[in-house]
Amino acid sequence: MDRILRIESISQLHELIGYEKPKHPLISLIDYSKIKPSISTADLHIITGFYSINLKDGPICRTKYGRQYYDFQEGSLVFLAPGQAVYIDEDQPEEPESIGWNLCFHPDLIYKSSLGKKINEYTFFTYNQDEALHLSDQEKQKITDIVYEIKNEFSQNMDGFSHDLIISQLELFFNYCKRFYGRQFITRTKVNKDVIIRFEEFLKCYFNSDKLESLGLPSVKYCAQEMGYSPNYLSDVLKRETGKNTQEHIHFYLIEKAKALLLETDKPVNIIACELGFEYPQHFSKLFKNKTGMSPVEYRN
Secondary structure, eight states: OOEEEEEOSHHHHHHHTTOOOOSSSSEEEEEGGGOOOSSOOTTEEEEESSEEEEEEOSSOEEEEETTEEEEEOTTEEEEEOTTOEEEEOTTSOOOOOOOEEEEEEOHHHHTTSHHHHHGGGOGGGGSOGGGOEEOOHHHHHHHHHHHHHHHHHHHSOOOTTHHHHHHHHHHHHHHHHHHHHHHHHHHTHHHHHHHHHHHHHHHHHHHTSTHHHHHOSOOHHHHHHHHTSOHHHHHHHHHHHHSOOHHHHHHHHHHHHHHHHHHHOOOOHHHHHHHTTOSSHHHHHHHHHHHHSSOHHHHHO
């Protein structure tokens, strides 16, 4: 039977994995080779109340995100936001001694800081784990150097500058990760093109079926689930390759469908709005005018 374990603090995490007491209550760097878990992790859902960045730097191993296996490759960087769950499966083969590190920090650390206000811009925190960042040796060395600078700062005697320096180093770390993800998207252009083709085919089928009227306009989350990606990862891939995110693609197909109905039929606007999945016709008219500069009636005329 699956178990759920909630870890709300850095201290609680250290105690669980048999690690030395944290040197700072809100941030820690954990060496995987030195952990000694105090409980069995078989069939365990772990949900944390803090941000976590994990670098696996040893042989390939397997774990699950939700119920899906993924290969945690050497040099892979995985990000977790507060509230996300990792599932550890008891049936996976015994893995070699873990090598790598885990940088974790509580949201309170960045509260009211400039980083705290824009942390959601780092969308990789909500990617699925099979959408990990795969680092080259040079990239891995760059971010590891920054991580140990952060550790040096919170491990030494704190002064009036320590907190700001930790925050600025974290932001530098995330900006490099953003750059490296950009590189990864570029090197996977062929794969990304296939994603775009599949996504456009998915939208065509959806908009040409009765799902639009019965289920309404597809949400970004729904599209991502149907495609097998996290919402932010799908949007970031689409934005990188086409200049439009998932929501903008959905609206494009909606407006094209609406234009065809307005020009090829004499159905009233409220009926067309209903067929397009809108409960309230005024919401359709507002969106249509926002995208085309004209109301549906003006466009028809």
